[in-house]
Amino acid sequence: MPKSKTYKLDAEPADLPPEADQAHRFEKARSAQATALLEDYAELISDLIGTEGEARPTDIARRLGVSHATAIKSIARLKREGLATSKLYRGVFLTPAGEMLARRVRARHRLVVDLLVAVGVPQDAAEVDAEGIEHHVSEESLRAFAKFLGRA
Amino acid sequence: MPKSKTYKLDAEPADLPPEADQAHRFEKARSAQATALLEDYAELISDLIGTEGEARPTDIARRLGVSHATAIKSIARLKREGLATSKLYRGVFLTPAGEMLARRVRARHRLVVDLLVAVGVPQDAAEVDAEGIEHHVSEESLRAFAKFLGRA
DNA sequence: TCTGATTTGTAGCCGTGGCTACAATTAAGC
């Protein structure tokens, strides 16, 4: 992560050299990537709690296709960032912030899949591609997607 | 999570437990992420050579918004992977493999931007989002995009 | 030419997210 800089979330002066503009785009993509893992974990934990009643590290790891050690370390990061908690040997839970994130991420995930399908991408490919694409879709694009899908 | 089975693109047996399906999607996203940096460098180096006549580490770094040390290390990875070469103090060049990658990536980048715009995303947002999205768009999706845009 | 600015390269640090191997704890079965 770059350092905690004061993010001017949309006020990017347009009168900078063009390479600054490009640098800004790359920076956005990097920062989106930095949160992608947190988003996927939040969504998955929420899903597991919803369908299985609990989210245990082993299940999380299996669903993600990583070793349980990796999952546990990533869960530690979620806890550090205030998105999850976990009682010893009793599964992982989402904090209110984590729940909010999960809800947002799930809605976005569905919207992305639906848009892909709407423009002609086969369902299977849409599911695969969306898992990576979702983390780079801005609110502005999401609004456009919703409108395009007639859900404005 | 629909249990569809059409993707013979990779040799993934379609009759596995559903969580294997999900793991497979996450794995795809991770592997796409692993090549994203190479793709951006290849595209950028190609652009710089095309517009400036050469691609020097300092310029690459400025366009990406990273330190020159970071750029030089990433360029070293490109060389390791057979995508670029560089003569001391004389800029970075793409190997044939690197050129091919750059061409593919540039075409894909444009197609993604065009699709986003076509579904109503403002140009600026499309440019920003595409920088991240592009790395996760499969060939299958690309074909669908082209068809949707009437470039089948 | 030579001196100072720019560019390039190197070294070393850090956090992330992979992994394996092993230890400890809990759950299950007999």
Place this chain on the structure above:
DNA sequence: GCTTAATTGTAGCCACGGCTACAAATCAGA
């Protein structure tokens, strides 16, 4: 209840891609 299997956690390794600081090489201008 004991033994064994499964789960969870820890430790330690690695590659990657950020960074700063410093060194070396090249380029430009006076």
